[in-house]
Amino acid sequence: MSVISFGRGMPSVDIVDMDALEAAAHRAFRRDRAGIAGYGPPAGHPPLRSWIAERHGVDLERVFISNGSMQAMSFLFDHVLRPGDAALVESPTFDLTLRALRRRGADVHGIAVDADGLNVDAVAAALDAGVPARLLHVVPNFQNPTGTTLPPERRRALVELLSDRGVLLLEDDPYADLRFAGTPLAPMLGTAAPDEIVYSSSFSKIVCPGVRVGYLIAPPPVVSALEEASLETYLSANTLSQAVVYELCAGGALDAAIAKAVAGLAERARTLVTALRRELPDARFTVPEGGYFVWLELAPDTDAVALSQELEADQVTVMPGTCFTVSGGRHALRLSYASVTPPEIDEGIARLAAVYRAHRGSVDGTASAATMPAAAGASHDRQGA
Numbered sequence: 001m002s003v004i005s006f007g008r009g010m011p012s013v014d015i016v017d018m019d020a021l022e023a024a025a026h027r028a029f030r031r032d033r034a035g036i037a038g039y040g041p042p043a044g045h046p047p048l049r050s051w052i053a054e055r056h057g058v059d060l061e062r063v064f065i066s067n068g069s070m071q072a073m074s075f076l077f078d079h080v081l082r083p084g085d086a087a088l089v090e091s092p093t094f095d096l097t098l099r100a101l102r103r104r105g106a107d108v109h110g111i112a113v114d115a116d117g118l119n120v121d122a123v124a125a126a127l128d129a130g131v132p133a134r135l136l137h138v139v140p141n142f143q144n145p146t147g148t149t150l151p152p153e154r155r156r157a158l159v160e161l162l163s164d165r166g167v168l169l170l171e172d173d174p175y176a177d178l179r180f181a182g183t184p185l186a187p188m189l190g191t192a193a194p195d196e197i198v199y200s201s202s203f204s205k206i207v208c209p210g211v212r213v214g215y216l217i218a219p220p221p222v223v224s225a226l227e228e229a230s231l232e233t234y235l236s237a238n239t240l241s242q243a244v245v246y247e248l249c250a251g252g253a254l255d256a257a258i259a260k261a262v263a264g265l266a267e268r269a270r271t272l273v274t275a276l277r278r279e280l281p282d283a284r285f286t287v288p289e290g291g292y293f294v295w296l297e298l299a300p301d302t303d304a305v306a307l308s309q310e311l312e313a314d315q316v317t318v319m320p321g322t323c324f325t326v327s328g329g330r331h332a333l334r335l336s337y338a339s340v341t342p343p344e345i346d347e348g349i350a351r352l353a354a355v356y357r358a359h360r361g362s363v364d365g366t367a368s369a370a371t372m373p374a375a376a377g378a379s380h381d382r383q384g385a
Contacts, residue, residue, distance in 0.1 A: 004348035007317040007336040009292045015264030016208045017257035024247035028240070035060070042230040043223060046214070051249050052215055053261040056189065057197070061220045066230070067237045069174060069214030070138060074100050075229040079167060080135055081106050088126065088136040090118050092295065093323035094172070097137055106353060109133070110326030111361070114348035115286050117143060117150035120157045127165050135168045140188065142175040142291025145324045145334035149289060152185060157194045166236060174202040174214070177258050177288035180266035188282045195219045203245050205292075206258050210276040211241045265292070271342040271351070272335065279353035292338040294323070299360065302331040307359050314351045 025190050028036055043049060045067025053060045066072035082085060084104030089097060091110025101108050109131055112119045118138050127133060138158070140150040150158075162169045171188050189199040202214035216226065230236060269288050274294070276283060284297040298304070304320035311318055321329025337345060 001315045003315045003317065004340060004351070005317040006337070006348060008339055008342060009336045010339055011261055011264070011292075012339040012341070013208075015075050015261050015338075017253070017260045018208075018250060020253040020257050021207065021211075021244065024251060024253065025244045026245040027251065028243040029347050031247070032243065036240045038239065040236040040239040040242065040375045042236050044237055045239060045246060047250070048213075048242045048246040051167050051246060052087050052217075053067070054322065055236070056217055058217055059220075060193065061223060062217050063215060064218060064223045064226045064230075065213065065215045065242060066226075067214070067234070067236055067241075068204050068212045069172070069200045069216070070096055070100070071237075072214055072216045072226065073085065073097070073172070073200055075169070075226045075233075076170070076216065076222070077101060077106070078134075078220070079102055079225045085135075086131050086133045088123060088131070088133045088167070089326070090138060091326050092321060092329055092334075093137065094139060095319075095323045097172075098324070098326070101137075103124045108326055111136075113143065113146055113148060115148060116147045116154060117146075118158065120154050120161060121304070123171060124161055125160065126341040127161075127167070129189045133165075133167050135170055136162060137170045137172060139175070139303065141173055141185065142178065142288055144175070144291070145293050145319075145321075146286060146295040147288035147291055147293045148295075149182075149185070153186050155185070156191070159188050159197070163192055163196050169197045171197060172200045174200070174205040175291040176201070177206045178262055178292070180262050180269065189217060203355045207245060207248065207254070208259065211245055212238060213241050236351060243279045262290075265290070265338060267342060268337040268340065268345060269294075271345045272337045275346050275349035280356065292336045294335045294337065296335055296385065298331050298333070298356065300331050302359070303354075304330055304333055305354060308333065310359060311352060311355050314355055316348050316351045343374040357385075 049060055049063045049065060052063050064072060082106055085106055086109060087101050087106045088109050088111055090113045092113060109126055111122045111126060142149055162164055173187055189197055199217040203211055204214060272294060274288050285294050288294060305322060308318050308320045319334045321332030340348060
């Protein structure tokens with residue numbers, strides 16, 4: 001029995017445009033063999049910085065490139081937060097964001113996510129209650145782990161709210177280009193004053209994780225502070241990877257690489273949704289329009305940690321919801337469909353459902369709908385995949 005992993009948020013190599021990546025690497029070596037062999041500037045490879053600045057319509061001095069976006073956000077947290085400072089996050093949210101904030105001694109407050117993403121009214125309530133937040137982190141598109149997307153009206157309301165309260169908005173947006181259904185939405189970047197928002201993204205999600213190239217768009221004084229952190233940590237981010245990514249972008253191959261990934265993700269999402277409806281008809285989830293993830297809510301008395309451990313015996317890997325929350329998530333699992341093929345998805349969900357039925361002690365394999373969570377309005381029939 002082979003291992004089927006829904007645990008990792010990364011694409012399998014068959015939906016990565018490896019030929020385009022290889023061709024870009026050859027061009028990078030031909031263009032500047034000596035340059036890519038040495039250290040680069042602390043803010044990143046100049047041609048790639050210029051390309052990013054042009055793509056987002058911002059000044060060059062606002063762009064900072066790092067070894068993956070988490071590295072840049074870690075530098076940002078060090079710059080903005082001191083131990084005891086309050087930070088707001090979605091709940092559930094990306095588990096590594098939680099770890100990074102807690103490691104720095106931040107007072108982390110979780111704000112509820114519903115079927116339309118972050119609840120902006122709940123953000124206002126927390127601020128009105130006196131939470132002295134310095135920063136709010138949000139993943140607006142195909143959120144990790146829920147797969148939800150923040151609609152335009154909530155984006156506008158969030159920017160206005162945080163601007164009035166003096167809270168820095170960290171728009172963490174690595175999945176925006178991985179849309180396979182619905183209408184693309186404009187980022188919040190550009191709708192607030194430059195000193196009120198920091199935008200984060202990553203080529204690791206739209207090219208492949210191995211390139212380890214991410215970036216922030218931030219006010220120039222913040223970029224200067226991040227450059228200092230870069231010099232003190234690793235001198236400069238990986239020059240070779242940045243040069244390869246630049247050649248992929250400048251050579252016009254990025255759109256094709258994204259299209260290949262999106263086509264693969266769309267097929268996998270459809271397969272996963274069909275399998276969940278068939279095998280776990282009473283489970284709750286929002287059908288994704290892009291990205292990598294589905295947040296699966298099971299019966300409220302489910303122990304997701306124990307269930308994930310039981311699944312390991314059947315060679316299925318998932319992540320329990322408690323990894324992603326300030327509190328709660330005990331009855332939920334995060335499933336990533338990015339690294340599993342459609343046949344593996346069908347087999348993996350069949351195994352998951354069988355173990356879940358045993359976990360629940362159900363004789364007929366069907367939990368009563370009355371015992372299932374209302375699940376923040378999420379439903380497996382809410383959207384098409």
